[in-house]
Amino acid sequence: MTSDPATYPGHRFPAEIISHAVWLYHVFSLSLRDVELILAERGITVTHESIRSWCRKFGAEFAAKLRRGRPKPGDTWHLDKVFLRINGVLHYLWRAVDQHGVVLDILVQGRRNGSAAKRFFKRLLAGLKYKPKRIVTDGLRSYGAAKREVLPDVRHRTSRYLNNRAENSHRPTRRRERQMQRFKSPKQAQRFLSAHSMIYGHFRPRRHLMTAAQHQRARAEAFRIWRQETCARAAV
Template identity: 50%
Template sequence: MTSKRPPCYARHRFPAEVISHAVRLYFRFPLSLRMVEEMLAARGLLISHETVRQWALKFGQSFANQIRRRLSAPGDKWHLDEVVISIAGRKHWLWRAVDQHGVVLDILVQSRRNAKAAKRIIMPSVEHRQHKGLNNRAENSHQPTRRRERVMKCFRSAGQAQRFLSVHDQVGNLFRRPANTKAADHRQTRARAFQVWAEVTGIASAA
């Protein structure tokens, strides 16, 4: 008996499991599209990097939106932090709002620095606090972006950066390992994250 193919994968030659895996690799780890292509080839899957790019564009934001809805409610304290990134040779400002647990609440890419506008990305019901612990979590949340900048050789446009990082940070939230987590607890949390990913991408219903 063959498994039912989720509608969102209709007209795609490769199974949902392969597409889901490729998208997760691209957004979860600091890998270029060609690196993902090579990793898939090592498993006998001949998929071009352009195909991976198209999958990321088509499915990434949808997966991220579903992850956001399924994660636990964010903390009631947050900190907004900025970092300068280079896009097409021009300076841009990347803002991230992070709660007290290190979960990224939202991001905003600006071509001109506007702190007042950036603060509108945060829910009005949460409390804004600024102390060393929150500052460190916000600053640490920028580190994966720096790694991605190097791998991707900078972003091509502000829109591309906004789209990519909106997905990248939600996938990171799902698979995030909180500080001082015991190994057994981490394995349990990771297993739950994989289950959520399977549900979000439609793999669970196709099994």
């Protein structure tokens, strides 16, 4: 006898449909209405507002599960920040990646001074429970002030030419920012980008460093972990 599809408490749609909608929204540059249309083509009638609710509720949960299960990060961290204009006010998106291009964490803040850098460093260490051997940043002096206080024993390299890994990792954010017609608030930007960076990166291994067979195995493993964390384990 075939068992009934797994569901999440309080939701009438199967977990497989909900997780698929969240996957579509975060992995591809789609709007909520685009996801609604894709699901409708497959015979699933659901409004874009319901999809918004799913992505808001489950996106963070799925990202947290993926973050807890990911391998230990590399020992060299690249840090960078870009500006975000939210409701006409300038904010800064701080981002850290390891030498393999894996996003470690992001933080949206209103400043880029020493206190903001220190807050980001502490967030990284609290979330990873691990210290790097080296950090690479641009020439912003706020990094040095925070590093001396929070990571005094870690080597610090400043170079505008060695930080391409962190700078390139901002590209998916810029695409989503344009598609969403800018973020509406710092809280919304932080909530969305925290989930997006983890889910998007989970399905984007560094393909140029892999053979075709290695990439296929990495992709299959990414899907296996996604199904496990979003359907088999999370649903009851």
